[in-house]
Amino acid sequence: MKIRLLIMIMIVLTLGLTACGNNGNKKQNDAQTTAVNADPQKIYQNFCISxxxxxxxxxxxxNIQKVGERLTEAEIIKRIQKGGGGMPPFQVALKEEELKALATWLAGLK
Ligand code: HEC
Structure with missing residues (x-):
C-alpha cells in the first residue's frame, strides 16, 4: 500500500513539473515574438528605405550610415517623430518600442 501511495505522489509531482516547464517555454516564445516585431532593420525597410x-x-x-556621429538617440527619436525638411513624421505610424529600437540602432552607427 505504501509503495502505491509513493508512486502516486511521484506521478503527480512529475505532471506538475511538466506543466510548469511548458508555461516557461510559452513565455519565452512570447518574448521572442515581441523582439522580432521591434527589429529595427525590418522597420527601416518598411518605412525609411525609400x-x-x-x-x-x-x-x-x-546618407544616415554614420548618423550616430551627428545625432544622439534622443535627437533621432525627435527627428523620426516630427519629420521636417522633406521627411514625413512617423509619430503615428510607429509604436513607441519600434521608435526606440530604430533610434537606438541608428544612434549606434558611427
Ligand atoms: C519621404 C522621404 C523620407 C522618408 C520616408 C524618411 N526620411 Fe528621414 N529624411 C528625409 C529627408 C529629406 C531628410 C533631411 C531633412 C533635412 O534636411 O532637415 C531626412 C533626415 C533624416 C534624419 C536626420 C539625418 C541627419 O543627418 O540630420 C534621420 C535620422 C532620418 N531622416 C531617419 C529616418 C528614419 C529612421 C526613417 C524611417 C522611419 C526616415 N528617415 C524616413 C526623408 C525621408
Whole structure:
C-alpha cells in the first residue's frame, strides 16, 4: 500500500513539473515574438528605405550610415517623430518600442 501511495505522489509531482516547464517555454516564445516585431532593420525597410536607401546611403533623404556621429538617440527619436525638411513624421505610424529600437540602432552607427 505504501509503495502505491509513493508512486502516486511521484506521478503527480512529475505532471506538475511538466506543466510548469511548458508555461516557461510559452513565455519565452512570447518574448521572442515581441523582439522580432521591434527589429529595427525590418522597420527601416518598411518605412525609411525609400528615401534613405537600402544601405542607408541616402537618396531623396541624406546618407544616415554614420548618423550616430551627428545625432544622439534622443535627437533621432525627435527627428523620426516630427519629420521636417522633406521627411514625413512617423509619430503615428510607429509604436513607441519600434521608435526606440530604430533610434537606438541608428544612434549606434558611427
Ligand atoms: C519621404 C522621404 C523620407 C522618408 C520616408 C524618411 N526620411 Fe528621414 N529624411 C528625409 C529627408 C529629406 C531628410 C533631411 C531633412 C533635412 O534636411 O532637415 C531626412 C533626415 C533624416 C534624419 C536626420 C539625418 C541627419 O543627418 O540630420 C534621420 C535620422 C532620418 N531622416 C531617419 C529616418 C528614419 C529612421 C526613417 C524611417 C522611419 C526616415 N528617415 C524616413 C526623408 C525621408
Amino acid at each position: 528615401c534613405h536607401g537600402n544601405q542607408l546611403q541616402g537618396g531623396e533623404g541624406p
